[in-house]
């Protein structure tokens with residue numbers, strides 16, 4: 368092995384077969400081999416790897432499970448991938464203070480299950496929860512269906528231990544539920560996409576497990592009515608824990624891929640879930656049903672846990688299902704104010720019709736966070752070019768409606784060219800300044816966010 372990449376006591380590989388496995392993520396970002404992949408087992412090892420990179424001007428690409436949708440863990444330049452898959456311990460569950468400390472490589476779904484077993488609840492639930500890591504979730508500030516009621520990852524991060532580029536270990540935040548001492552460094556690290564520091568330990572807030580859940584499937588013969596229902600339910604002061612929207616094309620894609628019994632002859636459906644005390648959510652469910660009925664929505668109640676799981680399985684199978692329609696999906700996770708959900712859905716459908724390219728919309732409609740999937744074939748150069756051109760149009764529609772170009776996936780490589788459509792020069796200057804303070808040599812995740 369090249370001496371530059373030989374860090375004594377560290378598990379590190381330059382084997383082509385290893386490099387290939389860490390050269391891509393779940394986005395369409397062009398794969399690129401890193402110089403090496405390292406698998407630290409504790410903070411001290413992370414610090415030694417990063418110090419070595421700092422002294423030798425090598426990039427550091429922190430990596431969780433590589434489920435990111437923005438190319439943020441895809442290597443660029445000369446660098447070492449720092450894979451956190453071997454730092455996967457749940458270190459401490461403090462039931463009196465309702466906090467849990469984890470290493471970054473813990474899989475989200477595993478944490479959920481272990482806490483549920485103890486009667487506790489960690490709400491952030493990206494649809495990739497069975498694969499993605501808590502470190503990746505913190506670094507992307509991941510959301511998920513339950514963000515509507517419970518917020519996103521940021522709302523649960525109480526403390527972070529991290530290694531900054533000169534190899535120093537910093538600790539920010541802690542066990543207290545309140546803290547106002549200087550600038551919020553923890554807040555800066557959440558959503559920083561590995562560009563400021565490598566996160567080595569996280570303290571998270573947990574909640575009591577809700578007493579009961581009601582799951583409703585609402586079928587609409589008109590896409591716009593489903594968007595109107597979302598806005599009306601929220602303005603009636605009912606906050607469901609999820610309100611997931613699937614349009615007609617998404618439903619067709621799921622049923623063609625893995626039939627789950629979803630009706631194919633509707634224009635859109637909402638998957639609505641309420642949680643809390645049984646008497647309260649029963650009343651809330653009645654209100655939701657009334658609103659949906661006035662919009663001619665047909666409501667079906669999931670009778671038991673199995674029926675509920677079947678519906679969620681269908682929702683989570685949408686991503687793989689879309690690949691059966693076209694080999695390439697350009698996936699944008701735009702977000703608009705809730706009352707603009709009907710308008711954005713109509714605009715996206717018009718864009719699809721006028722361009723002749725299939726655009727499939729689904730997602731966390733309760734937050735206004737719509738996943739827009741532009742379906743093309745990367746091998747059909749003309750189609751792929753047209754698809755990529757639509758991305759800018761989708762962002763223009765979104766920003767005109769007061770929205771944002773990313774609700775949860777972040778900027779990474781894929782959205783870097785569009786960052787200045789939303790963030791203006793002064794604010795960009797401040798962001799670059801922060802990056803420079805943390806990382807003066809620019810070794811942390813080169814090429815990400817700012818291009």
Ligand SMILES: Cc1cc2nc3c(=O)[nH]c(=O)nc-3n(C[C@H](O)[C@H](O)[C@H](O)COP(=O)(O)OP(=O)(O)OC[C@H]3O[C@@H](n4cnc5c(N)ncnc54)[C@H](O)[C@@H]3O)c2cc1C
Nearest residue numbers: 431432433434435439494500502503506509510560561566
């Ligand atoms: C099918 C599917 C469904 C998805 N659904 C959702 C969803 O509902 N909501 C949502 O928000 N996202 C969703 N995603 C996107 C993705 O799962 C999230 O962004 C997730 O948080 C990434 O976690 P990861 O462990 O895979 O991180 P990676 O993809 O490996 O990395 C993502 C970013 O985090 C950084 N990073 C990772 N670990 C660390 C660390 N320890 N220290 C510093 N930086 C680090 C990386 O450098 C990179 O910038 C989905 C993805 C897929 C494939």
